[in-house]
Amino acid sequence: AEPMIIALDGPAGSGKSSTATGLARRLGWLHLDTGAWYRVTALLGGREDVDPADAVALGRLLDRVDRALAASDWPGEEPRRVLVDGEDVTAAIRTPEVSASVSRYSRVPTVRERLNAGFRRLAARTRAPGVVAEGRDITTVTFPDASLRVLLTATPQARARRRAAQLGETDVAGIARDIAERDRRDLAVVDFLTPAAGVVSLDTSELTLGQVIDRIVDLLPVDR
Numbered sequence: 001a002e003p004m005i006i007a008l009d010g011p012a013g014s015g016k017s018s019t020a021t022g023l024a025r026r027l028g029w030l031h032l033d034t035g036a037w038y039r040v041t042a043l044l045g046g047r048e049d050v051d052p053a054d055a056v057a058l059g060r061l062l063d064r065v066d067r068a069l070a071a072s073d074w075p076g077e078e079p080r081r082v083l084v085d086g087e088d089v090t091a092a093i094r095t096p097e098v099s100a101s102v103s104r105y106s107r108v109p110t111v112r113e114r115l116n117a118g119f120r121r122l123a124a125r126t127r128a129p130g131v132v133a134e135g136r137d138i139t140t141v142t143f144p145d146a147s148l149r150v151l152l153t154a155t156p157q158a159r160a161r162r163r164a165a166q167l168g169e170t171d172v173a174g175i176a177r178d179i180a181e182r183d184r185r186d187l188a189v190v191d192f193l194t195p196a197a198g199v200v201s202l203d204t205s206e207l208t209l210g211q212v213i214d215r216i217v218d219l220l221p222v223d224r
């Protein structure tokens with residue numbers, strides 16, 4: 001049988017990653033951080049100077065990402081480590097350089113199709129009893145039939161505050177500008193600020209992480 005899936009979308013600073021991490025830990029499910037794999041694509045693509053318009057080079061790059069993704073099934077640990085051919089890239093994919101370059105790759109339809117296919121394959125054959133998948137288009141494109149679909153939102157101020165705390169930064173206004181710039185680029189690809197039909201919208205601005213996780217667990221279908 002298909003495992004149960006919780007699909008979580010939302011922008012940077014909405015609390016999406018902490019929520020997905022906490023849910024996966026609480027439920028003992030696979031945490032699928034799809035943004036991490038877009039980041040891996042940008043990291044490897046940048047290192048090897050892959051032009052997203054070069055179909056052959058892009059195909060080779062995506063083959064490599066696909067293999068690493070397929071090998072990432074349910075190590076059980078949270079937060080997740082991201083491994084590519086034995087190299088731990090967990091920190092390398094979070095640098096500002098990678099954050100700024102992801103959209104160069106994530107806006108290419110082939111990249112989205114190949115990654116989405118990989119996410120669906122992983123979810124279909126995971127050893128985990130369920131999957132918490134987070135990203136931008138998970139509720140709409142990757143897993144539109146998920147058992148539960150939630151869009152996390154937060155005010156720009158709350159998002160900038162959280163991101164700054166996460167990065168240990170004091171320049172909240174600078175972070176707010178970076179977030180707005182990344183939103184602008186990402187929104188050209190998928191609208192992750194408007195809930196699609198049937199998607200529960202949850203504003204996390206005034207909620208603690210524990211409250212957000214409790215709400216989502218309460219929303220899970222009871223027959224699981």
Ligand code: C5P
Binds near residue numbers: 036182
């Ligand atoms: O979630 P995170 O901020 O780590 O995602 C990094 C980048 O990956 C986003 O800015 C976006 O360009 C891309 N992404 C995407 N679709 C997803 C997840 C991430 O385009 N489902």
